[in-house]
Amino acid sequence: MAPESYPGAMTPTPTPTTPAAPADDWLRLDQQICFSLHAASRAFNGVYRGILKDLGLTYPQYLVMLVLWEHGTLPVKKLGEHLRLDSGTLSPLLKRLEAAGLVRRERSARDERSVEVRPTEEGAALRERALEVPRRITAATGFGIDEVHALRAHLDRLTAALDAAAENA
Amino acid sequence: MAPESYPGAMTPTPTPTTPAAPADDWLRLDQQICFSLHAASRAFNGVYRGILKDLGLTYPQYLVMLVLWEHGTLPVKKLGEHLRLDSGTLSPLLKRLEAAGLVRRERSARDERSVEVRPTEEGAALRERALEVPRRITAATGFGIDEVHALRAHLDRLTAALDAAAENA
């Protein structure tokens, strides 16, 4: 669990310890931001995995169902915009949801390019069983509402900044 | 068959501050925490992808090299503890790093079960070129040091709580 507390972190080969040591610290600090985020995301995924197993959903599949429960039938494009996912990810995922009987996919009559994704009766019914998921997740975090809100705001700002930076790259 | 909606589908709720939040809001709030984290993690990954392309590394490979640069030669097990990854992820990743000429893997003489991973000359040299990565990443976030630190603390606390919760599951 602890990337710190490395007993006698021996460095056999390289120890270019500059007195001011900005370089070394930078590589370490850098790891802290991105790695923390990476680790937190995977930890979250792990907790969801355990809870969603009862529903027969993976975490990304759960996200898709959340959007469908909230907005009803949607074309794949819109679904992707909500979740920031493209068809390369969604197409096989939706196929699995369809195979599980939770959604149906059908070409739009108005625009034959578009595929409408709609929850089946079974998919809609699953929503009832999903209602307890948020509570269990929130409990697992041990965070209060305010804390959650603050963290979310922080993360959203970060995402926006990163997206903007990616544009110019 | 006309597209139908179902109970609670199209409810725009801009006011989350109701005393007793109904179930609908719970499903929405829940999405906010985990989805924000998920999105931020992927956004980060995207920015790294662009920056690390010059070094010929993926983001997880970069994390591995960070650990090796810091600690020198390590067995796969220790590497996995630092990064919270198991051999199922690390083995193929290390093979690719070896194929790229950045690390070497050799069975420990003392314990034949263990495989020592050591950066090659080329791998060690890559560190110099990696020194600019943190700055570019930090710049992309638009965050100050303090902000980064606060966010990291928040995330680490979250990860610890989630890990603890996963234990009891």
Added chain:
DNA sequence: CACGATTTAATTGCGCACAACTCAATGGCC
């Protein structure tokens, strides 16, 4: 010493994420 339990990597299988590509449908434009 022998034998079973534990440790360490590697492998297999599945699902997600993303880039690059294909293909059909659509819309704009002359």
Added chain:
DNA sequence: GGCCATTGAGTTGTGCGCAATTAAATCGTG
């Protein structure tokens, strides 16, 4: 109408993450 760029899904290929399994080396205990 005919042409062509654009749009929306799907497919392919690569890599990560994790569960489950396998195989070999090591350790512990009788």
